[in-house]
Amino acid sequence: MTKTGTGKPAKEENRSTPGVREIVLEILLEILEKKQYSHLVLQKALTKYQYLDKQERSFIKRTADGTLERLIQIDYLIESYSSVKLRKMKPVIRTILRMSIYQICFMDRIPDSAACNEAVKLAARRGFSGLKGFVNGVLRNVSRHKDEIKWPDDSTALCLPQWILSLWEGQYGKETARTMAESFLKERPLTVRMNLSLASREEIFASLENQGVKITESGFAGDVIFLSQVDYLESLDAFSDGWLQVQDLSSSLAGDVARVKEGDYVIDVCGAPGGKSLHIAELLHGTGMVEVRDLTENKIALVEDNIWRSGFSNIEARVQDATEYDPDSEEKADLLIADLPCSGLGIIGRKPDIRYNMTEEQTRELAKLQRTILSVVWRYVKPGGVMVFSTCTVDPAENEENFYWMLKEFPFEPVDLTGRIGDLLAEALPEDTRKKGYIQLLPGFYPGDGFFISVLRRKKE
Numbered sequence: 027m028t029k030t031g032t033g034k035p036a037k038e039e040n041r042s043t044p045g046v047r048e049i050v051l052e053i054l055l056e057i058l059e060k061k062q063y064s065h066l067v068l069q070k071a072l073t074k075y076q077y078l079d080k081q082e083r084s085f086i087k088r089t090a091d092g093t094l095e096r097l098i099q100i101d102y103l104i105e106s107y108s109s110v111k112l113r114k115m116k117p118v119i120r121t122i123l124r125m126s127i128y129q130i131c132f133m134d135r136i137p138d139s140a141a142c143n144e145a146v147k148l149a150a151r152r153g154f155s156g157l158k159g160f161v162n163g164v165l166r167n168v169s170r171h172k173d174e175i176k177w178p179d180d181s182t183a184l185c186l187p188q189w190i191l192s193l194w195e196g197q198y199g200k201e202t203a204r205t206m207a208e209s210f211l212k213e214r215p216l217t218v219r220m221n222l223s224l225a226s227r228e229e230i231f232a233s234l235e236n237q238g239v240k241i242t243e244s245g246f247a248g249d250v251i252f253l254s255q256v257d258y259l260e261s262l263d264a265f266s267d268g269w270l271q272v273q274d275l276s277s278s279l280a281g282d283v284a285r286v287k288e289g290d291y292v293i294d295v296c297g298a299p300g301g302k303s304l305h306i307a308e309l310l311h312g313t314g315m316v317e318v319r320d321l322t323e324n325k326i327a328l329v330e331d332n333i334w335r336s337g338f339s340n341i342e343a344r345v346q347d348a349t350e351y352d353p354d355s356e357e358k359a360d361l362l363i364a365d366l367p368c369s370g371l372g373i374i375g376r377k378p379d380i381r382y383n384m385t386e387e388q389t390r391e392l393a394k395l396q397r398t399i400l401s402v403v404w405r406y407v408k409p410g411g412v413m414v415f416s417t418c419t420v421d422p423a424e425n426e427e428n429f430y431w432m433l434k435e436f437p438f439e440p441v442d443l444t445g446r447i448g449d450l451l452a453e454a455l456p457e458d459t460r461k462k463g464y465i466q467l468l469p470g471f472y473p474g475d476g477f478f479i480s481v482l483r484r485k486k487e
Contacts, residue, residue, distance in 0.1 A: 046082050047144055048151070049075060050125055051118070053090045057379055058124075059117045064094055064379040072258070080257045093128040094378035095211055098185045099177065100127045107167040110160070118152050123164055130169050138169040180204070185211060189386050190371065197422060198456060202468065206420070209470030210375040215242065215252035216259070217474070218270040219278050219301070221336060222249055223308050225269045233264040244473060246451055247282065250275045252473070268336040273301035274373070275474030276467050280365065280416045281305035283446040283481055290360035292316040295348040295403045298325035300332045300341075302363055307341040314360075319346035348399045355406040361414070362407045366396045368417035368424050372469055372476020393424045397431060404436045409486045412441065416479045420468055425478035429464050432482060440464070441481040 053071050056062045068090055072083055093100065104112055104123055112120055122145050129141040142165040146158045154161075177183040181191055184207035194203035220230050234241055234253065239262065242252040250273070256262065264270050281302050286292065286309050294303045297318035307316045318329050318341065329343040346352060348366075369389045370380045400415070407413050415432065417424055432438055440463025447465055452458050454472035455465055464480035 046078070046085055047089075047125070047148055049086055050089045050093075051121055051148060051152075053086070054093060054121045054125055055117060057090075057094065058097075058121060061383065063377070064090075065377050073260075076258055076260075083258070088133070089125055089128060091378060092132055093125045094382075096128055096132060096185055097124065097378075097382065098182050098187070100124050100131075102178070102182050103127055103131070103168050103172075103175070104164065107171065108164045116154065116157075119149060119154060119157055119161065122148055122152075122161060126161075126165050127168055130165065131172050138165075142166055142169065184208065185381075186374075187381055190381060190384075193386070194420070197420075198468070202456065205470040206468055206476070207470075210378070210381075212375070214375050215254045216256055216272070217244075217250065217252055217274050218265075219247075219273040219305060220249045220251065221269055221271060221304070221308055223311065224267070224337065225264075230264050230269050233267075233269070234262065237262055244275050246275055246448075246472065246474070247278050250278050266335070271301055271304055271332065271336070273305070274376075274477075275472075276372075276418070276477030276479075277301055277365075277475070278305060279447070279451070279467075279474075279477070280363070280414055280479050281309065283443055283479055284361055284363070284412065284414050285446060286310060286314075286361055288313040290314045291358060292361045292363065293355060293359040293403075293406055294318045294363040294365070295346075295399065295406075296320055296366055297343070297363065298329050300329035300343070302365060303329070303341060304332060304336055304338065306361070306363070307336075307338045310340055312338075312340055314340055316341040318343040319348065321345070321347055348403060349395075351402050351405070357405070357408045357411075359406045360408060360411045362403060362411070363414050363416075364400065364403055365414075365416045365418075366399055368392055368396070368419040369421055371419045371421055372467070372478075373418045375469060376475065389419075389421055389424060393421075393428060396424060396428050400428065400432055401435070404432070404438070404484070407484045409484050411484050413438065413482045413484070414479065415482065416477065418475055418477055420466065420476040420478070425466060425480075426464065429480045429482075437485040437487060438482040439485055441483050443481060446481070 049071060053067055056067045057064045101112055126141050126145040129136040130138050142162055145165055146162050149158055149161045181188040186207045191203060231241060239256055240254045244250040259265055286306050288311055291314055292306050297303050298320040300318055303316045303318040320326055323345055326343045326345050333341055369384050369392055374380050443460040447460050456468055459465055467477045469476040
């Protein structure tokens with residue numbers, strides 16, 4: 027088996043990695059055993075341990091993310107080389123084996139002996155000295171046979187649950203489904219959108235380069251760039267000054283296609299953490315107003331933090347349940363942003379635990395929830411106004427089917443996106459549906475997430 031990914035050089039292994047591995051263990055226990063969201067747990071840990079050096083934080087992130095990405099393969103190896111089945115193991119032991127097998131099989135700078143020895147020490151430190159021999163035996167067994175491994179099926183080889191793989195094969199074909207799945211196993215850079223109303227491209231680039239950040243142009247949106255060699259996001263002056271907003275390329279396109287006009291009133295009904303709304307506020311050039319809404323105080327706090335950092339005055343946030351009608355918003359919006367709750371199957375590359383927590387039944391329930399929200403919020407759009415309906419999934423039931431349902435049930439017509447979505451981006455689409463009013467972006471076929479974007483205009487009656 028060929029190792030991939032990055033890790034700490036062997037010469038660093040004896041310095042402080044036992045503590046670092048214990049941090050990884052705690053992160054994975056929260057995610058895998060307590061079912062917490064991976065991106066939130068990891069972000070909290072990296073903030074808590076920001077005093078660690080760059081190499082140690084890199085090890086934490088890569089090992090935690092990588093274990094989640096490769097979990098199906100890792101669990102197959104455990105079941106193949108352990109005398110005790112996964113479900114019967116103590117959660118701590120199960121997690122130590124998982125993270126250690128990731129190091130053995132997929133991190134090329136970690137000697138197998140170091141991964142085994144540190145796992146045994148970690149088991150002892152967590153009160154399982156009696157299981158040191160078991161941990162060591164399983165890991166040594168995997169190490170000896172790793173180059174002989176053959177995955178039993180495509181689901182294991184691609185680290186994707188069979189129901190998702192089968193769904194995509196039926197919707198997009200086997201080759202396309204494989205490309206999408208393989209893209210989730212590749213390292214992804216940090217994607218940000220530049221707030222060019224606050225600083226010039228040259229100023230932003232100079233600030234980032236002075237702090238050792240490598241910048242790559244996205245090629246699809248002039249204000250979206252990819253960052254690598256980032257030590258700690260909050261340590262970047264450009265981020266602290268509000269010049270950067272973390273936002274995927276696909277998400278930024280939702281703001282571009284809206285074609286907002288100066289002075290417009292905009293309502294974003296499910297807007298946390300505020301990336302699209304901040305983009306729209308910037309495009310308004312200080313005019314109009316963007317009202318960001320979401321379900322909880324915690325989500326709105328995230329929006330308010332981003333608003334404060336950006337310094338924009340034409341944007342505000344408030345708690346509002348999108349399923350509950352707000353009479354004060356009737357026909358108030360020139361533009362309504364409806365980036366709705368979805369299965370998230372297009373962003374598995376950034377949130378790897380989605381593949382294990384989402385079910386086919388949940389996707390159907392989410393499609394119904396979208397219809398509930400859409401049946402309420404369409405009334406906020408002025409006659410002649412525009413709605414952008416988008417999701418971060420690739421499931422037609424949550425996307426195209428609800429788009430056409432909107433056109434059938436409510437007084438809307440599709441907006442031709444040909445002039446709003448360029449030909450270069452169209453080349454990345456599985457089907458050029460721009461004239462129909464929507465696009466479906468697939469992961470693996472261009473640099474951004476899997477994403478659905480549609481634009482509808484309310485008819486003037």
